[in-house]
Amino acid sequence: MLFYEPFFALFVAPAFYALYLAINNRAAAKKSALIVASVAFYTWGEPLFVPIVIVSTAVDYWLSQRMALSSSQTARRAFITVGILLNLGILVFYKYVGFLAENLNLLLGPLAGTQLPILQIALPIGVSFVVFEKISYLVDVYRGTTKPACTILDYSLFVFLFPKLLAxxxxxxxxxxxxxxxxxxxxxxxxxxxxLRTARGMAKKILLADPLGAFADRVFAADATTLSSTDAAVGLVCFALQIYFDFSAYSDMAIGLARTLGFRLRENFNMPYISRSLTEFWRRWHISLATWIRDYLYIPLGGNRSGEYRTYINLWICFLASGIWHGASWNFVLWGAYNGLFLSLDRMFLLKFLDRIGNFGATVITLLIVTFGWAIFRTTSVEHLAAFTGALAGLSPRMVDVDMQADVPLTLAIGLFLCLLPATPLFAPLQRAYNESRLLQGLAALAILVLWVLACGRAFAVPFKPFIYFRF
Amino acid sequence: MHAANLTGLVSLRHLMIAALLLLPLLTLWNLAIAAYAPKLIVAFGPRLRGVTEAREPIDWSLKALADGSLQRAISDAITEANPARPLLIRFSNSSRKRLFGIYGAPGVIEGADGHLIEKPYLDEYCSRDLDALRERASTWIPKLKELQDFYEARGKTFLYVITPSKVAHLPEKFISLVHCPSREQDRREHLPLYNRMLTEAGVRVLDLASLTHGLKGRYEVDLFPMGGVHWNQLGVAHAVDRLIVDLNRLKGPDFARRLAWTYEITDRPKGEDTDLFDLVNLMFARPRYSTPVVHYRMKRPCSEFGSASTKVALIGGSFTGEFGRVLLEEGCLLRLERYNYLYRSFHAGPGMKTVRKNLKPGDIEPVRDYDLVILEENEMLIGASRHAPEFHRVILGR
Structure with a gap:
């Protein structure tokens, strides 16, 4: 069940919210209602995975209680190790077993003379997010940053809260x-x-991300050796905008839905495409993952406290982990390494250079670095990446046009405008005017409302494929 | 206004709860009532036009739950029952048309002067190739001959009819829209070649496509409506009359009643003249373009014609709808039965109302004994339609 589907947006959400408002004064009832709704929400999408998450949540809770009660550091260390391994075990089993087996077969197959079976395990939606959150709880309790949850219901609510559950x-x-x-x-x-935040997210997802994504999909599905450099470049820019609008839209919907329920979640994106370095980009892009990696991986590895070379190594480890977190493929590993490389270069000299050339140049260079990174991310294999890079450079031997839907050019222009406007001098006065004028705020709210209605219409219209007769 | 408003002021909270529940409750009402009293379905805005794929009944098994198909089926059913759906889809379609010039129905595109068409017609016209036609026809024509021989051996009449395509009639309105690689000669010679091959094989054919194309420019309006894919009433009148001429030649001069008509031009098209326009489901849009309305002026009663008591089967596609009705009501083929796409629906009687849907081969077998059988194919689907080869298979059992 996705937040922008009419089934959720115009049936499940209003019905649940009516119930939630009816018990607005009763905190315990609201907690129970939220847990039931959240488990039902996840069961709707992943009926076979939810029992595993429930059991694993109970185990986490028990381990955290034991950790809090134990005065022995060895025992506490044992509990946290078991907790982390169990959670990582879930992630590895569902996400990486096939990838690991494939690569072990490649590596050891000729020597071992036998092949590991490649298990076809469906990846449960949201597994990476759920596992990282559960690990954060265990580590927080271990470090003493927080006490264990008072009740298993409180902890279950943290794990299952539906607005943030999937992404x-x-x-x-x-x-x-x-x-x-x-x-x-x-x-x-x-x-x-x-x-309004949820509505904004729906509009971004349906009206911007989806049409751009449709064209990007065609470009990346085409034989890269036949792509013209223009098609490859436009397809890549479409993907760069798609991934931003899609992901940030989902964060908007999650933050907005949580807010309607009285919860305040931290921001996840902050105008990332106006960044003037890759270091800044990673402070603005998927902030919750970047800060998670900083708090639970980079700092425990020593961060930047153990000398220059160790810092580079730590950065590379973190970004390789970030890459592989996004998916089980060598492209994601490569993408992680690419980011690690540029963050290391930032620390060596690039930041100083970008500072010297001014905001415009720094933003353009950063955009180029980030956008090529998306080519690594979006291509399906290293061979595909090589061919796509060749197409970008105009080296494709054959040229075949990729059909562009009529809605792509205008959507692309609007997407670029929205992403890059904050980098212009116009943005600050616009933002000031907006903050000071109730009329502007009202007009913006009205515009979002109209866009939401349009997005709902589009969400209804996309699966509606009418034809006159059963003709062909 | 903060927390107090939704917690303290009971009336505002209750009002909001009621507002939130309105849409889900109306949706559930629609779901509950749809099968028993469809007239009581609540919907905002005009109903949506066009056929969609039939939905499978919901599978309530654990397996369906595990693979997600149960959830998808429930979600689809609830989405379709939402009363706001027609209005929102029309709003979305109109906005996309205005902003991007894109229509909401798959494959519907706009040509010059606002003429609408479904892309497969354009694709066929732009890929015409005489060699490919020869190959296709050489497989198909022997089957048509077998059908004709089968009926003639029983003393019955079989007639093969070709209906026109809008793109072939008005290519200038459309071919600039897409890459159109077919050669001018291949497009022009398509029907003449097929007719020659049919005639050489001894198949009796009535080429209503060429007849219609030959009438181009004779009237102040085209023979295809701007917002429709099928021929208009004038096109139908000419085609039916020409068929009656042929039937009278085959079965005797007073077999069926010749048509006489007058027409007027209206700028308020309806029915088949707006089928594509309706399909794109725009908001607040009324079709406004010139189209002919035909008034038939026949004097002799049907009882004077042999066709009134002759069992006739008309097997064909969407072009046979209005065509069949005029043939029955004005041409006096009173016992004409229409098999729409063979199995999809069965029509008979005044107004050619739908009698049944989703026919089976067993429902077609009695057509073996009909006195007159008319098999229609559109020129865009020559030898490639589904209904015609399937009719051959059912009738001849192979």
């Missing part, structure tokens, strides 16, 4: 503890701001 933002337990222990009463402002 984040990745919550850290210590940041959310109080909100889950005592869910706030929902006010009119919560509803208004939450709804």
């Amino acid at each position: 984040g933002p990745i919550l850290k337990y210590h940041e959310m503890e109080r909100q889950f222990a005592d869910p706030a009463k929902v006010g009119w402002t919560d509803f208004q701001e939450g709804f």
Whole structure:
């Protein structure tokens, strides 16, 4: 069940919200309602995976209680190790077993003379987010950053809360503890701001990300050796915008829905395409993952406290982990390494250089680095990446045009405008005017409302494929 | 206004709860009532036009739950029952048309002067190739001959009819829209070659496509409507009359009633003249273009004609709808039965109302004994339609 589907947006969400408002004064009832709704929501999409998450949540809770009660550091270390291994085990089993087996077969097959079976395991949606959040809880309790959840219901709510369940933002337990222990009463402002945020997300996803994604899909599905450099470049830019609008839209919907329920989640994106270096980009892009990696991997590895070379190694480890977190493929590993490389270069000299050349040049160079990174991310194999890079450079031997839907050029222009406007001098006065004018705020809200209606219409219209007769 | 408003002021909270529940409750009402009293379905805005793929009944098994098909089926059913769906789809379609010039129905595109067409017609016209036609026809024509021989051996009449394509009639409105690689000669010679091959094989054919194309420019309006894919009432009138001429030649001069008509031009098209326009499901849009309305002026009663008591089967596609009705009501083929795409629906009686849907081969077998059988194919699907070869298979059992 996706937030922008009419089934959710115009049936499940309003019905549940009516119930939630009816029990707005009763925190315990709201918690129970949220847990039931969240488990039902996840069961709807992943009926076979939910029992595993429920059991694993109970195990986490038990381990955290034991950790809190234990005075022995060895025992605490054993509990946290078991907890992390169990959670990583879930992730590895569902996400990486096939990839590992394929690569082990390639590596050892000729020597061993036998092949490991490649298990066809369906990847449960949201597994990477759920596992990282659960690990954050265990580590927070281990470090003493937070006490264990008072009840298993509080912890279950942290794990299952449906707005963030499928695609984040990745919550850290210590940041959310109080909100889950005592869910706030929902006010009119919560509803208004939450709804507008959700509506904005739906509009971004359906009206911008999807049409751009449709063209990007065609370009990346085409034989890269036949692509013209223009098609390859436009397809890549479409993908860069698609991934931003798609992912940030989902974060908007998650943050907005949570807000309507009285929860405040941290921001996950902050105008990433105006960044003036890759280091800045990673402070603005998927913030919850970047900060999770910083808090739970980079800092434990020593961060930048153990000398220059160790810092580079730590950066590479973190970005390789980030790459492989996105998916089980060598392209993601390569993408992680690519980011690690540029972050290391930033520390060596690139940041200083980008500072010297001014904002415009720095933003353009950063955009180029990030956009080529998306080519690594989006291509399906290293061979595909090589051919696609050749196409970008105009080296394709044959040229075949990729059909562009009529809605792509205008959507692309709007997408670029929205992404890059904050980098222009126009943005600050516009933002000031907006903050100071209730009329502008009202007009913006009205515009979002109209766009939401359009997005709902589009969500209904896409699967509606009428024809006159059963003709052909 | 903060938390107090939704918690303290009971009336506002209740109002909001009621507003939130409105759409889900109306959706559930629509779901519950759809099968028993479809007239009571609540919908905002005009109903949506066009056929969609029939939905499978919901499978309530655990297996369906595990693979997600149960959830998808429930989600689809609830989505379709949403009363806001027609209005929102029309709003979305109109916005996309205005912003991007894209229509909401798959494959519908706009040519010059606002003429609409479905892309497969354009694709066929732009890929015409005489060699490919020869190859296809050489497989198909012997089957047509077998059908004709079968009926003639029983003392019955079989007639093969070709209906026109809008793109072939008005290519200038469309071929600039797409890459159109077919050669001018291949497009022009398509029907003449097929007719020659049919005649050489001894198949009796009535080429209503060439007849219609030959009438181009004779009237102040085209013979295809701007917002429709099928021939208009004038096109139908000419085609039916020409068929009656042929039938009278075959079965006697007073077999069927010749047509006489007058026509007027209206700018309020309806029915088949707006089929594509309706399909794109726009909001607040009324079709406004010139189209002829034909008034038939026949004097002799049907009882004077042999066709009134002759069992006739008309097997064909969408072009046989209005064509069949005029043939029955004005041409006096009173016992004409129409098999729409062979199995899809069965029509008979005044107005050619739908009698049954989703026919089986067993429903077609009695057509073996009909006195007159008319098999239609559109020129865009010569030898490639589904209904014609299937009719051959059912009738001849091979």
